[in-house]
Amino acid sequence: xxxxxxxxxxxxxxxxxxxxxxxxxxxxxxxxxxxxxxxxxxxxxxxxxxxxxxxxxxxxxxxxxxxxxxxxxxxxxxxxxxxxxxxxxxxxxxxxxxxxxxxxxxxxxxxxxxxxxxxxxxxxxxxxxxxxxxxxxxxxxxxxxxxxxxxxxxxxxxxxxxxxxxxxxxxxxxxxxxxxxxxxxxxxxxxxxxxxxxxxxxxxxxxxxxxxxxxxxxxxxxxxxxxxxxxxxxxxxxxxxxxxxxxxxxxxxxxxxxxxxxxxxxxxxxxxxxxxxxxxxxxxxxxxxxxxxxxxxxxxxxxxxxxx
Amino acid sequence: xxxxxxxxxxxxxxxxxxxxxxxxxxxxxxxxxxxxxxxxxxxxxxxxxxxxxxxxxxxxxxxxxxxxxxxxxxxxxxxxxxxxxxxxxxxxxxxxxxxxxxxxxxxxxxxxxxxxxxxxxxxxxxxxxxxxxxxxxxxxxxxxxxxxxxxxxxxxxxxxxxxxxxxxxxxxxxxxxxxxxxxxxxxxxxxxxxxxxxxxxxxxxxxxxxxxxxxxxxxxxxxxxxxxxxxxxxxxxxxxxxxxxxxxxxxxxxxxxxxxxxxxxxxxxxxxxxxxxxxxxxxxxxxxxxxxxxxxxxxxxxxxxxxxxxxxxxxxxxxxxxxxxxxxxxxxxxxxxxxxxxxxx
Numbered sequence: 001x002x003x004x005x006x007x008x009x010x011x012x013x014x015x016x017x018x019x020x021x022x023x024x025x026x027x028x029x030x031x032x033x034x035x036x037x038x039x040x041x042x043x044x045x046x047x048x049x050x051x052x053x054x055x056x057x058x059x060x061x062x063x064x065x066x067x068x069x070x071x072x073x074x075x076x077x078x079x080x081x082x083x084x085x086x087x088x089x090x091x092x093x094x095x096x097x098x099x100x101x102x103x104x105x106x107x108x109x110x111x112x113x114x115x116x117x118x119x120x121x122x123x124x125x126x127x128x129x130x131x132x133x134x135x136x137x138x139x140x141x142x143x144x145x146x147x148x149x150x151x152x153x154x155x156x157x158x159x160x161x162x163x164x165x166x167x168x169x170x171x172x173x174x175x176x177x178x179x180x181x182x183x184x185x186x187x188x189x190x191x192x193x194x195x196x197x198x199x200x201x202x203x204x205x206x207x208x209x210x211x212x213x214x215x216x217x218x219x220x221x222x223x224x225x226x227x228x229x230x231x232x233x234x235x236x237x238x239x240x241x242x243x244x245x246x247x248x249x250x251x252x253x254x255x256x257x258x259x260x261x262x263x264x265x266x267x268x269x270x271x272x273x274x275x276x277x278x279x280x281x282x283x284x285x286x287x288x289x290x291x292x293x294x295x296x297x298x299x300x301x302x303x304x305x306x307x308x
Numbered sequence: 309x310x311x312x313x314x315x316x317x318x319x320x321x322x323x324x325x326x327x328x329x330x331x332x333x334x335x336x337x338x339x340x341x342x343x344x345x346x347x348x349x350x351x352x353x354x355x356x357x358x359x360x361x362x363x364x365x366x367x368x369x370x371x372x373x374x375x376x377x378x379x380x381x382x383x384x385x386x387x388x389x390x391x392x393x394x395x396x397x398x399x400x401x402x403x404x405x406x407x408x409x410x411x412x413x414x415x416x417x418x419x420x421x422x423x424x425x426x427x428x429x430x431x432x433x434x435x436x437x438x439x440x441x442x443x444x445x446x447x448x449x450x451x452x453x454x455x456x457x458x459x460x461x462x463x464x465x466x467x468x469x470x471x472x473x474x475x476x477x478x479x480x481x482x483x484x485x486x487x488x489x490x491x492x493x494x495x496x497x498x499x500x501x502x503x504x505x506x507x508x509x510x511x512x513x514x515x516x517x518x519x520x521x522x523x524x525x526x527x528x529x530x531x532x533x534x535x536x537x538x539x540x541x542x543x544x545x546x547x548x549x550x551x552x553x554x555x556x557x558x559x560x561x562x563x564x565x566x567x568x569x570x571x572x573x574x575x576x577x578x579x580x581x582x583x584x585x586x587x588x589x590x591x592x593x594x595x596x597x598x599x600x601x602x603x604x605x606x607x608x609x610x611x612x613x614x615x616x617x618x619x620x621x622x623x624x625x626x627x628x629x630x631x632x633x634x635x636x637x638x639x640x641x642x643x644x645x646x647x648x649x650x651x652x653x
Binding site: 144147148149150151152155156157158159160161162163232236237239240243244245246256259263266267270273274277278280281284285288292 | 353356357360361364365367368374474475477478479480481482483486487489490494501584588589592593596597607608610611612614615616619620623626627630631634
């Protein structure tokens with residue numbers, strides 16, 4: 001609340017043609033804007049949590065006392081000095097598995113959202129800018145996909161092609177793209193009639209220039225908020241799919257897989273469930289907070305209106 | 309334009325969405341009544357879903373190897389292919405399947421060999437009861453909470469509601485469910501750890517086994533509905549008729565119940581219908597987590613074992629339920645909103 005949201009309403013016409021000197025000035029402005037962003041409490045807390053988790057994920061595999069899949073001791077041991085979080089039903093060290101299990105939890109959602117974003121930027125912007133038949137077809141297809149619950153689509157694809165991380169990433173990308181297309185299309189519709197777009201068209205710029213160099217930079221804030229929001233959902237969705245046994249497959253130490261495996265010994269010692277479940281929660285919270293702060297920072301009215 | 313001329317005639321008939329409809333105007337081909345349009349949309353959506361579902365599973369080719377395992381003999385594979393008519397062209401199989409579905413025959417399971425309906429039938433009632441419990445929980449908790457938070461904007465209740473909903477929303481359902489198990493089943497020992505008891509006895513014999521799964525599913529949707537209700541109540545509260553009611557000295561409960569709730573409700577009703585999409589996810593996760601023998605668990609197990617006929621049938625059933633409920637909530641919104649009621653058809 002204390003931070004003044006810097007509403008990015010000044011359009012940057014032909015941002016791609018900015019001069020060299022202007023760029024140096026922009027770097028200074030970026031630092032100042034980053035500082036303003038981090039002065040929002042949610043942004044600060046979210047970023048700190050995210051950095052801690054990333055550090056854990058990157059450094060973890062190097063400092064883990066055991067190999068994540070090595071049978072290191074008797075099964076189902078409670079926490080001890082030798083095994084900080086005990087051992088699982090196969091006798092693997094849970095602490096080492098936790099340290100190794102973050103990579104796929106973070107990476108797969110990023111890949112899925114990245115892919116969905118590429119599809120959505122192209123389809124959403126063109127659909128919003130061109131209008132007419134293209135727009136009508138895109139809107140109809142988007143409506144149909146949004147009418148089917150995401151879980152069902154993934155389950156049908158898994159039935160057809162088998163479970164696994166590749167298939168889950170691809171499917172989640174296709175399932176999420178329509179949500180992003182809807183948002184970017186609306187943003188494009190809002191920007192298209194503005195003067196700098198008309199000016200670019202009057203200059204005789206091609207459609208590729210107008211869409212990707214004029215419109216895209218000016219819906220950047222909406223895009224950024226959408227990326228953050230979708231990443232939060234994707235983290236939870238893909239972790240849930242791994243928990244259900246449809247995504248990342250055992251013997252991976254993916255946190256979602258670990259929760260599913262260690263559930264069997266929940267009554268004996270719950271550390272094997274609590275640790276990975278908690279880390280997934282913290283990861284989701286951190287990105288959620290950042291998304292929240294981005295919405296506030298850019299005064300992004302579109303996301304407030306669509307309630308997505 | 310058509311709507312404007314309609315509204316003049318129907319302004320005096322306030323008896324519901326389809327009041328005095330065909331009798332006055334006859335059948336208008338350019339703008340058929342809401343119900344007819346809704347039914348056409350329902351059938352088209354279901355056809356689209358069926359084509360996508362069947363097409364996807366057909367695209368993957370003959371599943372005989374995946375079902376029977378790598379060391380199945382050629383004659384076993386041939387027998388499986390013949391039994392499920394997998395040597396027929398896709399279009400023939402699709403039409404055959406569609407005709408069966410329309411006659412209530414959902415085909416044979418690849419894995420069990422028995423009829424698909426026999427697998428689904430005992431589980432359906434339990435899952436419906438579970439969904440009903442969750443949905444009631446969602447409505448009972450989030451509508452009052454959101455209303456209170458929106459009316460007393462930035463007050464203590466609002467800050468608390470915002471904090472709680474944001475933290476719950478940040479956890480995936482299986483983590484929420486796990487926390488509930490640890491608290492209520494492991495530590496307090498007041499509720500069963502899993503819901504396998506549901507399959508014994510009648511529908512209502514094991515109600516305690518429904519509590520934790522229903523709570524898990526509900527907590528997945530409550531944050532969203534609370535925030536939506538809060539945002540709508542806030543918008544409505546800024547209108548002048550609310551301020552004039554306050555100036556008349558109306559009490560806060562009466563203000564909320566009579567002025568704010570009726571005007572803030574329509575988008576929430578739509579959302580409660582749409583929310584069934586994420587309820588499907590919640591049911592799938594909660595049933596698997598708690599070992600609840602319902603259709604969500606069957607869906608996951610069948611997907612993992614590549615049992616396409618079961619997954620196709622369940623997907624169609626859930627898809628149909630989803631579309632119908634959305635249509636019903638649309639109709640309810642029209643009935644709740646006088647403006648739409650008079651003009652919208």
